Amino acid sequence: MKTDRNSSSLFGEEQIQSLELTSKNLRRRILKVASGKGGHIGGSFSALDIILTLYKNILNIDLENPKWEERDRFILSKGHCSLALYAVLEEIGFLEPGELDNYTLKGSRLAGHAEHFEIPAIEMTTGSLGHGISCAAGMALAAKISGKNWKVFCVVGDGECNEGSVWETLLFTAQQNLKNLVIIVDNNKMESLDLTKNILSIEPLAEKFASFNFEVREIDGHNFEEIFVALTTQPKYEKPVIVVANTVKGKGVSFMENTPMWHYRAPSDSELINALAELN
Amino acid sequence: MLWQNLIEMRNAFVAKLTEIARENEKIVLLVGDIGFGVFENFKKEFPKRYFNLGIAEQNSIGVVSGLAKEGFFPIFYTIIPFLLYRPFEQIRNDLCINRRDALLVGVGAGLSYGALGPTHHALEDIGVMSTLPEMRIYTPSSPVMVGKSLDEAINGGSGPAYLRLGKNGESNLSFDNISLAKWEPIRIRNPYRKIFILSHGAISKFVEDAINEINLPDLITFGVIEQIKPFPLDEFSEQVKKSVLIITIEEHYGVGGMFDKVLNVVNRFNLGAKVESISVPHRFITEVGSQENLLEDLFMNTINLEQRIRKAIENG
Numbered sequence: 001m002k003t004d005r006n007s008s009s010l011f012g013e014e015q016i017q018s019l020e021l022t023s024k025n026l027r028r029r030i031l032k033v034a035s036g037k038g039g040h041i042g043g044s045f046s047a048l049d050i051i052l053t054l055y056k057n058i059l060n061i062d063l064e065n066p067k068w069e070e071r072d073r074f075i076l077s078k079g080h081c082s083l084a085l086y087a088v089l090e091e092i093g094f095l096e097p098g099e100l101d102n103y104t105l106k107g108s109r110l111a112g113h114a115e116h117f118e119i120p121a122i123e124m125t126t127g128s129l130g131h132g133i134s135c136a137a138g139m140a141l142a143a144k145i146s147g148k149n150w151k152v153f154c155v156v157g158d159g160e161c162n163e164g165s166v167w168e169t170l171l172f173t174a175q176q177n178l179k180n181l182v183i184i185v186d187n188n189k190m191e192s193l194d195l196t197k198n199i200l201s202i203e204p205l206a207e208k209f210a211s212f213n214f215e216v217r218e219i220d221g222h223n224f225e226e227i228f229v230a231l232t233t234q235p236k237y238e239k240p241v242i243v244v245a246n247t248v249k250g251k252g253v254s255f256m257e258n259t260p261m262w263h264y265r266a267p268s269d270s271e272l273i274n275a276l277a278e279l280n
Numbered sequence: 281m282l283w284q285n286l287i288e289m290r291n292a293f294v295a296k297l298t299e300i301a302r303e304n305e306k307i308v309l310l311v312g313d314i315g316f317g318v319f320e321n322f323k324k325e326f327p328k329r330y331f332n333l334g335i336a337e338q339n340s341i342g343v344v345s346g347l348a349k350e351g352f353f354p355i356f357y358t359i360i361p362f363l364l365y366r367p368f369e370q371i372r373n374d375l376c377i378n379r380r381d382a383l384l385v386g387v388g389a390g391l392s393y394g395a396l397g398p399t400h401h402a403l404e405d406i407g408v409m410s411t412l413p414e415m416r417i418y419t420p421s422s423p424v425m426v427g428k429s430l431d432e433a434i435n436g437g438s439g440p441a442y443l444r445l446g447k448n449g450e451s452n453l454s455f456d457n458i459s460l461a462k463w464e465p466i467r468i469r470n471p472y473r474k475i476f477i478l479s480h481g482a483i484s485k486f487v488e489d490a491i492n493e494i495n496l497p498d499l500i501t502f503g504v505i506e507q508i509k510p511f512p513l514d515e516f517s518e519q520v521k522k523s524v525l526i527i528t529i530e531e532h533y534g535v536g537g538m539f540d541k542v543l544n545v546v547n548r549f550n551l552g553a554k555v556e557s558i559s560v561p562h563r564f565i566t567e568v569g570s571q572e573n574l575l576e577d578l579f580m581n582t583i584n585l586e587q588r589i590r591k592a593i594e595n596g
Binding site: 116123124125126127128130131133134135136137138139140141142143145146164165168169171172175176 | 308328329331333334336338339340341342343344345346347348349350351352354369370373374377378
């Protein structure tokens with residue numbers, strides 16, 4: 001079944017309610033998987049709603065064939081947030097039902113940073129920051145020079161924007177006017193140990209991107225309607241689009257939100273119970 | 281004189297690449313703002329398959345990876361240190377871990393950029409690339425072998441590859457036209473002698489001249505390695521059976537270079553031969569001078585090589 005969901009007429013209150021419910025369920029799923037073994041919960045929770053909306057309502061994909069040639073491509077440049085990607089892939093059937101339980105276990109397909117070798121739906125192996133975005137730009141160039149209509153969507157973190165390679169790629173994307181590449185910054189305003197502004201500030205982010213010749217769209221990265229509109233509206237100008245999605249690290253669980261400890265951690269039994277209760 | 285004798289490695293590269301690109305429309309040439317006048321004709325003939333990516337090597341390797349992922353065969357060309365050292369992790373992750381069919385072409389092997397100083401020298405590149413699984417390394421010895429290596433790098437294997445080019449008017453070896461029928465990762469003249477002299481890259485011409493001067497064809501086997509990774513183990517082991525002394529000569533550090541590889545193989549397979557290295561000493565070459573000047577200072581020009589080979593044979 002190929003999906004052509006990239007149309008605002010197919011996106012309304014019903015879809016938003018469905019996404020809200022699924023988002024909560026996937027957060028619960030991720031917490032249970034991460035308990036006892038750990039995982040990048042904070043960043044996965046900030047990026048989840050973006051990735052979920054992409055796979056559920058935006059990406060032109062064939063749910064029967066993850067390698068369908070004309071599919072839109074998705075690159076998770078902040079590869080440490082694989083839990084969010086895996087949870088969504090499991091939800092739409094690109095992983096086996098229940099497979100996420102095997103996350104990081106011996107013999108599993110699901111490494112701590114997403115690997116593409118055995119999972120057809122994952123486009124590339126990422127994990128080191130500032131790599132996926134450059135590859136995504138190369139893929140967009142490939143589509144452009146071969147006259148293909150598919151698009152590339154790429155999620156990068158705001159902390160990832162510390163990497164010089166990100167800015168090299170932005171220069172390149174604007175130079176080649178790659179309007180078939182949509183870059184989404186998961187702007188949770190935190191890095192591993194502290195707020196981004198206290199480590200290596202990248203603000204004012206939207207102004208920086210505008211000065212790099214991008215059409216900048218700033219949204220609430222947990223508002224499904226805003227995500228949908230920002231990622232599906234054609235560029236207004238002769239420029240590529242970049243979306244600054246303002247998000248909350250650890251979104252959905254009060255004691256995890258904006259707390260460095262939850263960048264990477266295994267919830268204890270009591271933490272898990274309390275977190276799941278908040279997501280009911 | 282054959283046309284091949286008139287050109288240097290860079291020109292041989294572009295000529296052969298143009299020929300291949302006419303047949304293979306998946307070839308895309310990317311350059312890091314290097315090669316004044318070298319690619320003008322390629323750009324004219326294939327305007328949609330030529331990109332100057334600017335001075336941004338990390339992004340460039342990512343773009344190579346993305347193009348390769350979507351079915352193109354990208355070839356990225358720039359000066360060796362910028363090609364390999366700046367974006368090392370991109371090469372490791374985005375090309376090797378992700379197993380992309382792509383080619384990195386480095387210009388300025390060894391001391392080719394002599395007077396431009398140590399930032400531009402490439403004396404550790406084989407060592408650096410040798411650490412990476414999946415990576416193939418081609419070290420052509422002459423312009424005509426650049427063409428053969430390019431063909432082999434594109435059509436003869438899979439995964440990423442690195443092609444190491446000189447820059448300064450390299451010429452061909454006397455036996456280049458003898459052994460062109462099929463790809464040979466190591467080429468041998470006078471097989472199965474007691475002394476085995478092995479070289480790679482453009483200095484092979486100096487080595488050949490020195491061996492000709494010494495003129496002991498019954499004693500000396502001359503081998504030239506055109507593809508150093510994977511190391512041509514079977515061919516090498518076969519040749520070295522009767523050797524008592526192996527002399528490796530390279531415009532590269534012995535550390536991480538052919539010397540290390542030969543030592544490793546001789547030791548691992550208990551081949552029994554003594555191994556001597558003539559290579560660039562393991563320090564940064566900060567003296568100012570052309571490639572010719574520096575090789576002379578380092579006792580690596582044809583006359584020096586002749587003397588050093590004679591001495592090694594006497595001692596060996």
